[in-house]
Amino acid sequence: MSSKFLQTEDEVIANALKIRFYPISVKSAYGTQIKDENGKDYLDLTAGWAVAGIGYGHPKVSNRIKEQYDSLSFTSQLSAPEPTLVSLAKKLIEVTPGQFQKKVWFGHSGSDANDCIAKLVPLEKNRARMISFMGSYHGQTMGSLSLSGHPAQSKFIGSGNVIKIPYPNPYRPPFGETTNLTDQVIQFLEQEVFKTICPAEDTAGILVEGIQSDGGLIVPPDDFFPRLQKTCKQNNISLIFDEVKVGLGRTGEWFSFDHYNVVPDAVVLSKSLGGGLPISAVVARQEILDVGTGIHMFTASGNPVSASASLETLNIIEEENLIENSKVNGDYFISLLKELQKKYELIGDVRGKGLAIGVELVTDRISKTPAARQTAAVCYRCFELGLLVFYVGIHSNVIEITPPLIITKQEIDLAISILDQAFSDLQDKKINMDLVDKYAGW
Numbered sequence: 001m002s003s004k005f006l007q008t009e010d011e012v013i014a015n016a017l018k019i020r021f022y023p024i025s026v027k028s029a030y031g032t033q034i035k036d037e038n039g040k041d042y043l044d045l046t047a048g049w050a051v052a053g054i055g056y057g058h059p060k061v062s063n064r065i066k067e068q069y070d071s072l073s074f075t076s077q078l079s080a081p082e083p084t085l086v087s088l089a090k091k092l093i094e095v096t097p098g099q100f101q102k103k104v105w106f107g108h109s110g111s112d113a114n115d116c117i118a119k120l121v122p123l124e125k126n127r128a129r130m131i132s133f134m135g136s137y138h139g140q141t142m143g144s145l146s147l148s149g150h151p152a153q154s155k156f157i158g159s160g161n162v163i164k165i166p167y168p169n170p171y172r173p174p175f176g177e178t179t180n181l182t183d184q185v186i187q188f189l190e191q192e193v194f195k196t197i198c199p200a201e202d203t204a205g206i207l208v209e210g211i212q213s214d215g216g217l218i219v220p221p222d223d224f225f226p227r228l229q230k231t232c233k234q235n236n237i238s239l240i241f242d243e244v245k246v247g248l249g250r251t252g253e254w255f256s257f258d259h260y261n262v263v264p265d266a267v268v269l270s271k272s273l274g275g276g277l278p279i280s281a282v283v284a285r286q287e288i289l290d291v292g293t294g295i296h297m298f299t300a301s302g303n304p305v306s307a308s309a310s311l312e313t314l315n316i317i318e319e320e321n322l323i324e325n326s327k328v329n330g331d332y333f334i335s336l337l338k339e340l341q342k343k344y345e346l347i348g349d350v351r352g353k354g355l356a357i358g359v360e361l362v363t364d365r366i367s368k369t370p371a372a373r374q375t376a377a378v379c380y381r382c383f384e385l386g387l388l389v390f391y392v393g394i395h396s397n398v399i400e401i402t403p404p405l406i407i408t409k410q411e412i413d414l415a416i417s418i419l420d421q422a423f424s425d426l427q428d429k430k431i432n433m434d435l436v437d438k439y440a441g442w
């Protein structure tokens with residue numbers, strides 16, 4: 001890596017925009033591979049925080065972007081619409097479940113899309129309150145951070161109108177060890193929250209991640225979302241899924257809630273939607289998105305270049321069977337990680353769906369004390385050995401595995417051998433912790 005480049009970068013790029021795990025400087029990327037400035041190749045298990053769902057540099061997206069830019073580089077869809085975005089909206093309406101009239105809103109990031117929820121859902125219901133979950137990450141703008149329950153947003157004021165309830169975490173049950181996690185969380189919501197600080201009749205919507213990703217790749221019990229949907233229906237509360245990280249095939253279905261046959265009133269998308277270009281979308285009941293005219297709009301929202309990249313990305317997901325690949329290779333990845341767990345006491349839990357996988361590290365399996373420094377060390381060592389992974393979780397102790405959905409079994413075998421080496425080096429105290437400690441992560 002070029003330390004000169006990183007030094008300059010450090011001088012001119014705002015720290016507010018950084019979470020760093022190791023000193024990488026990226027030169028190019030293709031498929032699942034990233035090349036650094038010195039020509040060293042890395043297998044990428046991050047997909048750039050899940051943006052490169054179809055992999056990097058797909059030739060079809062590249063051609064489509066060029067064609068689009070040459071014929072119509074820009075129009076503001078707010079005032080002068082064009083057909084690409086309409087085709088994209090139709091496609092998104094087609095792949096999201098629900099036999100009701102839907103519309104689509106477009107923006108640039110997961111954050112502005114969750115702001116759309118923060119603004120429009122309470123307005124449509126004419127109810128002032130929202131509910132979301134502790135540990136959730138919905139974005140960094142004021143509306144989306146108010147809806148978030150992650151330590152990354154806890155420094156900010158947020159909104160008193162959002163009540164955060166515990167997420168049903170089977171590995172660390174919020175109400176203590178139990179066989180009835182779903183009952184406990186739903187009862188807490190219905191008997192405590194609705195009866196005290198957040199009456200159901202004042203609650204407009206519940207926003208939830210199908211897998212709490214930055215919270216630590218937490219997969220709730222199978223009966224949780226059907227029960228949550230029932231509670232929402234009984235109380236005329238909108239159920240909104242934030243699929244920004246795990247949507248669009250990553251879990252082995254189009255959306256994480258498809259695993260449970262749940263039909264949300266609104267679905268929030270971004271990250272992999274643009275094939276690498278910035279775009280976000282909310283697909284929702286028509287009445288939510290039509291609650292007012294011109295009340296959540298950005299000049300370049302759904303610009304034609306991002307929209308064309310997005311349309312091609314959705315075609316690629318279908319044509320290349322990426323949803324099936326996520327399922328099959330995700331199962332394969334998890335099975336190999338579970339083998340690794342038998343070898344290293346440090347691995348407390350392996351969980352996930354498809355290619356949204358978390359590996360939680362603990363200092364011992366009884367106390368489950370989070371092993372944050374060791375997690376940082378494993379990520380750092382993997383980087384040195386040519387594998388890119390980040391860590392997440394409210395205790396910073398979960399290795400996040402969210403590779404491009406095109407990853408092959410051979411690449412998974414390689415990833416496992418590097419992870420194995422990194423764990424073994426940590427055990428043998430071969431990792432330079434001074435270097436690791438320079439990278440605080442989050």
Ligand SMILES: Cc1ncc(COP(=O)(O)O)c(C=O)c1O
Nearest residue numbers: 109110111137138139242244245
């Ligand atoms: C589930 C989820 N929602 C929203 C966001 C925010 O997206 P963005 O960073 O594009 O604003 C993220 C980002 O990590 C996310 O994981």
